[in-house]
Amino acid sequence: MAVALITGSAGLIGSEAVDSLVARGFDVVGIDNDMRRRFFGDDASTSWQKSELERRHGRRYVHEAIDIRDADALMTLFDRYGDSIRVIIHTAAQPSHDWAAREPFTDFSVNATGTLNMLEACRTHCPDAVFVFTSTNKVYGDTPNRLPLIEQDTRWEIDPGHPFAEGIDESMSIDQSTHSLFGASKVAADVLVQEYGRYFGMRTGVFRGGCLTGPHHSGTMLHGFLAYLMKCTVTGTPYRVFGYKGKQVRDNIHSADLVSAFHAFIDAPHAGEVYNMGGSRFSHCSMLEAIALCQEIAGRPLSWSYEEQNRVGDHIWYVSDIGKFRRHYPAWVQQYDLTALLRDIHDQNVERWHAGATR
Template sequence: MGVALISGSAGLIGSEAVRFFAALGLDVVGIDNDMRQYFFGEEASTRWNRSRLERQVGNYHHQDVDIRDASALDAVFAKYGKSIELVIHTAAQPSHDWAARDPFVDFSVNANGTLNMLEAARAHCPDAPFIFTSTNKVYGDTPNFLPLQELATRWEIDPAHRYSPGIAEDMSIDQSKHSLFGASKVAADVLVQEYGRYFGMKTVSFRGGCLTGPNHSGTQLHGFLAYLMKCAMTGTPYTIFGYQGKQVRDNIHSADLIAAFAEFFQNPRSGEVYNIGGGRESNCSMLEAITLCQQITGRELNYTYAEDNRSGDHIWYISDLAKFKAHYPGWGITYDVPRILQEMYSVNQERWALT
């Protein structure tokens, strides 16, 4: 039986990948040391998810390893060697704001950690597809200079613009303000491409919009929809940062993203890049998401507004999914924002107990 090696295995995307590929019959080796708790505090810890995986997934094997530790990581890869049929790298420091607090840790996790993963894969399983969860933040604030229009509940792009279906992969990642998080993810993204182009490995960078789902350990600094629904359910105060609350994000459910990973696994390519998110089928503004949360919970959200937006944050971002759909026509979005939020509410009523 082959092995899928997944970093960040107790996180939102990692845990979804564990369940999916274990169900296909692969042994799954998970690498996760709960750095999310270090970044964001106890409320963001993924211990609960790791414990659930270990209880429920019989062919899951957890490794409490830090991806910054090259020798420890190499030892895990060496143990399984060429039996590794797939590598999925989701471990990261994922927050704009946190990165500015400690740029060294942010860069060492996102950039050096990715380099360690790539080198270990090249040494021990160079033929295994290598899937990396990049981010739309590699484009920096360039999307903010598109011709945007302010509507009643959201910002929108001029419908005559070529990016009106969504932002495509040809947008420049250069000469823009990324945040330090965005810069460290650019470094990782380009490394993943280079190992595909230079060494011929089957690598892909999925530049995600908002990745979401009911298993997200949402917190104020990361996990937009999950944290918003958590606040709506528990009565926790919520703060909107800038843009009148009309900033737009596309949101992709973790199951739809893993389905995209599975398509690439079955037919991999070298050095590929895809923008991946909810696209035009699953997106919302902050105000629209608040309205949906209030409708689903039957409770008023206790929120305030801060005029200062987060530095380098996007006003409007929707992914153009055309390139990935052209390469993998069997894939499509199955969850829209209302369905995502309803599932979050239904699944987490015990975990996020109503107060």
């Protein structure tokens, strides 16, 4: 029996990974205690996705409502499955700048200590498993804001002559910048995962995501901006834009494209490697451009307002250079550009949103 263990299994990336790994013949153990509900309220709860996973996969999916901060509970679970665990995908996290500032101890214990607990459980019980970690571009702090940026009508854009013109690669420093407390806790986790690969020789991989999104996203005002933006457009819910004149730029990757990248790594892991992974120039937009496209797809206007103060550590322009991953895994193909991504979010959720569902 080949087992895959996924934390945050009812979340956006976790649930996509469950479906994909079951299809590849794995039995999947999911760890998710729905802390997203505590972080962001009932509308952000992933309990609906847990029920869907159990319905779709039956006995091929076992759900464990374990808190990753509970090292003893994790050790007990890992001991139960032992070296039958071949793959670990660690997506569970506290993902919000604002929330981290309110509860720094909780943020750090989930993001950093929880990751350490997972690594030690893996090293103890299944050291040959491939360990995939979803990090974040926020490990670079606000260093991207020092790039030479040019204001255009609907976006900020980088000087086309700059070495990062096609996107930011892994050579950017993560040091001496303002990260937000969330970014700092993810830096700790990111470096731990690298170190377990380099020091212990474990098959770990770090994926520093841009904006990860897709139709499974339980988006809220504080996290999951594209899914939440589309939901607000469809339902008539007011939306707020924070800072940078609404011209801040993000690259956006569909959860299915990210999980297919995980599979490429799982099949041929590079121990301790780090990859920037996002939509790249293939799928990116400013806030103003995202609003316009959501309105076009939904066929209705969005009610939105602007607050001049940006969030601490927020990026003005961030596009991932995914060239290193493409060099290591040339067969991997990105399927969803921005329009296809937003249409998928809309088409898979519009009826549910109109019916008043809380996701």
